[in-house]
Amino acid sequence: MLIIAKRALLAILTIVVVSIVTFLVIQNVPGDPLYEWAMDMVQTSGLDFETAYKIAAQMYGYNPNEPLLERLVTYLKRLLRGNLGYSMIYRASVNEIVAKALPWTAFVVSTALLLSFAIGAALGTAIAWKRRSLLDPLVTGYASLTAATPDYVTAMLLLLFFAIRLKWFPSRGAYDIGLTPGLNLEFIANVLYHAALPILAYTIEGIGGWALAMKGSAVSVLGEDYIMAARARGLKDRRIVTAYLARNSILPLITALAISFGGMFGGSILIETIFNYPGMGWFFSQALMRKDYGMLQGLFLLTITATILANFLADILYAKLDPRVRLEGGR
Amino acid sequence: MRTFLGNKRALAGAAILLLYLLMATVGPYVVPLEAEQHPERALRPPSLEHPLGTDYLGRDVLAQIVHGSRDVLFVAFLAALFAILIAISIGIFAGLKGGITDQVLMTFVNMMLTIPHLPVMMILAAVFRVKDPFSFALILAFWMWAGLARAIRSQVLSLREREFIEAARLLKLGTVHIVFKEILPNVMPYVAINFVSMMRGAIVSSVAIMFLGLAPFSANNWGMMLNMATIQTGAIYIPQALSYVLSPLLAIMLLQLGGYFFAHGLEEIFNPRLRAHE
Numbered sequence: 001m002l003i004i005a006k007r008a009l010l011a012i013l014t015i016v017v018v019s020i021v022t023f024l025v026i027q028n029v030p031g032d033p034l035y036e037w038a039m040d041m042v043q044t045s046g047l048d049f050e051t052a053y054k055i056a057a058q059m060y061g062y063n064p065n066e067p068l069l070e071r072l073v074t075y076l077k078r079l080l081r082g083n084l085g086y087s088m089i090y091r092a093s094v095n096e097i098v099a100k101a102l103p104w105t106a107f108v109v110s111t112a113l114l115l116s117f118a119i120g121a122a123l124g125t126a127i128a129w130k131r132r133s134l135l136d137p138l139v140t141g142y143a144s145l146t147a148a149t150p151d152y153v154t155a156m157l158l159l160l161f162f163a164i165r166l167k168w169f170p171s172r173g174a175y176d177i178g179l180t181p182g183l184n185l186e187f188i189a190n191v192l193y194h195a196a197l198p199i200l201a202y203t204i205e206g207i208g209g210w211a212l213a214m215k216g217s218a219v220s221v222l223g224e225d226y227i228m229a230a231r232a233r234g235l236k237d238r239r240i241v242t243a244y245l246a247r248n249s250i251l252p253l254i255t256a257l258a259i260s261f262g263g264m265f266g267g268s269i270l271i272e273t274i275f276n277y278p279g280m281g282w283f284f285s286q287a288l289m290r291k292d293y294g295m296l297q298g299l300f301l302l303t304i305t306a307t308i309l310a311n312f313l314a315d316i317l318y319a320k321l322d323p324r325v326r327l328e329g330g331r
Numbered sequence: 332m333r334t335f336l337g338n339k340r341a342l343a344g345a346a347i348l349l350l351y352l353l354m355a356t357v358g359p360y361v362v363p364l365e366a367e368q369h370p371e372r373a374l375r376p377p378s379l380e381h382p383l384g385t386d387y388l389g390r391d392v393l394a395q396i397v398h399g400s401r402d403v404l405f406v407a408f409l410a411a412l413f414a415i416l417i418a419i420s421i422g423i424f425a426g427l428k429g430g431i432t433d434q435v436l437m438t439f440v441n442m443m444l445t446i447p448h449l450p451v452m453m454i455l456a457a458v459f460r461v462k463d464p465f466s467f468a469l470i471l472a473f474w475m476w477a478g479l480a481r482a483i484r485s486q487v488l489s490l491r492e493r494e495f496i497e498a499a500r501l502l503k504l505g506t507v508h509i510v511f512k513e514i515l516p517n518v519m520p521y522v523a524i525n526f527v528s529m530m531r532g533a534i535v536s537s538v539a540i541m542f543l544g545l546a547p548f549s550a551n552n553w554g555m556m557l558n559m560a561t562i563q564t565g566a567i568y569i570p571q572a573l574s575y576v577l578s579p580l581l582a583i584m585l586l587q588l589g590g591y592f593f594a595h596g597l598e599e600i601f602n603p604r605l606r607a608h609e
Contacts, residue, residue, distance in 0.1 A: 010438065010441060010442070011445075013438075013442070014442045014445055014446070017442065018446065022454075025454070025455070025458055026458065028458075029458050144588075144591060144592075144595075145588070147591060148584070148587040148588045148590070148591035148592075149584050149587060149588075150535045150538070150539070150583060150584075150587065152539055152542065153580050153583055153584050156557070156561070156576070156580055157580060159567075160567060160573075160576060160577070164567060164568055165570075263447055265447075265450075266447030266448075266449055266450050267447075267449075269449065269450060269453070269543075270539055270542070270543075273543065274561075284450065285453075285543055288453055288454070288457045288543060288545060289543060289544060289545070289562075291457070293458075296454060296457075300450060300451075300454060303447065303450055304446060304447070304450075307445065307446070307447050308445050308446075311445050
């Protein structure tokens with residue numbers, strides 16, 4: 001219990017510190033982030049500069065005349081209400097943008113994660129079971145190659161060959177513009193068609209790591225007495241592998257899987273930018289490239305919070321799944 | 332040395348890294364960079380005159396790759412150096428001091444480790460508009476040291492209880508002597524292995540940040556080349572420009588492979604216990 005409370009405290013502390021530091025960093029952006037926005041308003045709506053600046057400041061939740069500490073308190077209060085701020089380039093609240101973008105990222109990343117986890121775990125079990133098969137060096141070599149290749153290089157190569165050269169897959173969007181979203185077969189097929197390359201990019205990168213982790217775990221499980229006992233009882237190989245070996249070796253990997261879910265937004269920045277896929281990462285890089293600090297701040301805080309929460313949940317999950325951890329924690 | 336020559340992976344990695352090192356040091360003198368633009372021969376496929384084709388302004392791609400390797404390696408080297416200096420200082424300080432100092436520092440380290448690095452580096456690069464390799468390397472390094480600091484600290488904790496440190500303390504040799512003569516030499520092999528991995532990480536991140544155009548101070552960095560070829564000019568959609576887009580991608584990939592093999596080979600040679608780590 002104590003250890004969970006400690007972890008929870010650290011998680012909350014990290015989120016608070018990151019929120020404050022982010023605020024301070026964004027406050028110190030060189031130049032005035034509101035200036036351009038106000039100028040834009042002057043040109044499009046014919047307001048005088050002062051009024052336009054006031055409107056911009058209000059929407060952004062930022063008053064340059066207020067002392068820093070008061071601004072910080074306003075900002076933290078706003079965050080506590082769940083208000084992530086305002087995007088200058090989209091003229092919409094960050095919450096609205098997240099509501100649009102998050103489902104796409106969650107869909108692509110979780111599909112890819114589960115796919116690569118399943119394939120990797122199966123391969124890892126196989127090479128641990130048959131140590132001298134041809135599969136082992138093949139999988140290990142593949143894992144080295146993908147571990148060394150940055151994910152964005154893989155993504156660019158996929159885009160270059162399968163979307164641009166061969167034109168097998170689209171190179172932008174989550175679905176064709178003409179389609180109306182709905183639960184019909186045409187729409188779902190179109191969504192899968194657009195998500196195929198991003199999913200493939202994550203999956204290619206992910207399989208190797210899961211396979212090696214699973215192999216390591218399975219090799220140590222193979223030394224356990226219950227495997228010997230299962231063999232002695234004359235169980236079929238197939239049953240030993242699925243019911244005894246794989247089941248027990250997958251346990252330590254579950255934590256890593258939970259952490260990966262949290263890290264999915266951070267990892268999506270480059271992949272979604274490369275495939276022009278309108279998820280969290282794509283909006284994040286838009287905010288970066290077009291200097292939309294309001295959106296940047298909101299998306300970043302959400303990303304950080306998700307990652308930290310996932311780490312925390314992974315810790316708890318691990319203790320729940322594996323009683324041995326609880327004993328160690330109680331020491 | 333014999334174990335090194337016997338380790339094929341380390342050897343292959345070293346050969347690749349040596350090739351890049353030559354490219355970054357001697358290369359720029361062999362393949363000069365042309366400043367003038369030749370729009371009439373933009374985005375040409377490879378030829379004898381331009382082995383990797385030309386870019387959107389008709390400049391030689393090979394020359395840019397060669398000059399870019401210098402920029403990429405320089406930033407990565409600086410970042411790894413800064414990160415290792417921070418990691419050594421904090422790790423040794425926390426390990427020797429112990430008590431509340433150690434706890435506070437380790438809480439900070441754990442916080443740094445749970446924050447996803449790439450988004451933070453990107454934000455810092457964008458907000459502070461980095462314009463030189465030094466500040467860029469500092470931003471990268473600030474998010475790279477935490478893991479190593481934690482590892483060094485636990486090494487120091489175990490070294491602290493060993494006889495030779497005890498002896499040095501009894502001889503009243505002073506903290507400076509203990510840190511520089513007794514502890515540092517013992518953590519150095521570990522640091523050396525980490526240096527290559529850190530450079531690898533710094534290359535991946537710095538090229539990614541440049542790819543988004545967030546640190547636009549070096550036009551020949553591979554990340555900048557990718558930024559120009561995809562986001563700025565859309566050359567990626569033009570069939571003749573294949574070699575222009577492919578060159579920086581393959582340059583990163585081969586360098587990363589070399590670093591990966593070299594680092595893992597070194598690990599196997601110096602520290603057999605780390606093999607289980609893989």
